Amino acid sequence: MPRKLLLMVNPAAGYGKGAKIVGEVEKFLRTNDLVYESFFTKKGQNAKAIVKRRLDESFTDLLVIGGDGTLNDAINGIGDNTQVVVNVISTGTGNDFIKSVDVGSNLLQQLDTLLHGVEKTIDLGVCNERLFHNGVGIGFDGQIVADMKQKKKPLLLWGYGAYLYRVLRILSSYQEKQLSFSIDGKKYTKKVLLLTVANGTTFGGGFVLTPDAKVDDGLLDVCLIERILPWNRFLSLSKLGAGRHGKLEEVSFFKASHVSIEADKKQWMHIDGELLGHPPFEININKKALKVRVRASV
Numbered sequence: 357m358p359r360k361l362l363l364m365v366n367p368a369a370g371y372g373k374g375a376k377i378v379g380e381v382e383k384f385l386r387t388n389d390l391v392y393e394s395f396f397t398k399k400g401q402n403a404k405a406i407v408k409r410r411l412d413e414s415f416t417d418l419l420v421i422g423g424d425g426t427l428n429d430a431i432n433g434i435g436d437n438t439q440v441v442v443n444v445i446s447t448g449t450g451n452d453f454i455k456s457v458d459v460g461s462n463l464l465q466q467l468d469t470l471l472h473g474v475e476k477t478i479d480l481g482v483c484n485e486r487l488f489h490n491g492v493g494i495g496f497d498g499q500i501v502a503d504m505k506q507k508k509k510p511l512l513l514w515g516y517g518a519y520l521y522r523v524l525r526i527l528s529s530y531q532e533k534q535l536s537f538s539i540d541g542k543k544y545t546k547k548v549l550l551l552t553v554a555n556g557t558t559f560g561g562g563f564v565l566t567p568d569a570k571v572d573d574g575l576l577d578v579c580l581i582e583r584i585l586p587w588n589r590f591l592s593l594s595k596l597g598a599g600r601h602g603k604l605e606e607v608s609f610f611k612a613s614h615v616s617i618e619a620d621k622k623q624w625m626h627i628d629g630e631l632l633g634h635p636p637f638e639i640n641i642n643k644k645a646l647k648v649r650v651r652a653s654v
């Protein structure tokens with residue numbers, strides 16, 4: 357069956373990068389005789405529902421131009437349409453997905469993958485019935501995402517700079533909150549700085565929170581960070597960036613199939629960098645749930 361692509365474009369991803377490159381991508385598709393239909397996402401619109409409606413059986417591929425939030429809408433729209441292959445042109449701010457799945461790191465490589473890549477089947481996480489490709493997080497990182505969605509970005513800062521500004525500002529004042537959770541049935545109640553349940557390795561564009569995560573191992577990777585005194589947090593941050601935080605006594609890692617989270621106070625959860633809401637949460641792994649086109653050398 358010849359390939360036919362549904363092209364999903366978030367023009368606003370990466371502060372407008374999506375809109376800038378879509379012409380070049382469409383030209384590439386035409387030059388290579390790839391048949392496609394395209395649509396642009398809109399702010400506040402249910403992009404998942406549009407993917408679900410438009411992705412009929414005539415399409416072999418979904419090509420996502422956007423960041424992790426757009427990709428999250430895409431995989432949720434695909435649902436159990438397991439035949440479709442997802443291709444990614446990463447134009448987001450953080451682009452955490454491409455840190456765990458080798459689709460190429462720049463436009464040229466990603467276009468080459470689109471043409472010459474091979475299919476790889478990966479797991480997806482599922483949290484309260486919403487799928488995720490990278491991870492969910494509660495505590496400090498949930499608060500950062502809530503802050504980004506709810507407050508204006510600082511003047512003269514954009515992209516990763518605006519994100520880092522928030523990390524540093526919230527890091528100095530964030531108070532650990534009591535969290536009750538269970539990991540594969542074992543119950544814990546702790547004061548938590550951060551609890552991340554992941555399929556991929558990297559969050560916020562560069563924080564390797566779950567360095568041992570593999571998107572095709574059939575397991576969730578959990579990173580738990582307990583109380584760290586504010587003046588020690590900044591020292592710990594550099595270790596987080598490099599994925600070396602496992603040596604800190606406040607940090608624990610788990611591999612699991614099921615995590616449930618309750619909270620004593622209202623806390624924000626993010627899912628692939630988008631706000632999901634407040635607990636309770638039930639998190640599971642859907643093994644071999646999504647086909648992705650990756651670089652042929654992988």
Ligand SMILES: Nc1ncnc2c1ncn2[C@@H]1O[C@H](COP(=O)(O)OP(=O)(O)OP(=O)(O)O)[C@@H](O)[C@H]1O
Pocket residue numbers: 366367368369370371397398399400401422423424425426427447448449450451452628629630
């Ligand atoms: N046309 C649009 N204009 C403004 N916002 C949009 C538009 N289409 C979608 N969005 C919003 O964009 C967000 C998703 O952006 P996405 O995550 O893909 O990019 P990013 O935030 O720049 O990157 P990343 O998540 O990788 O850091 C969603 O909140 C969605 O509602």
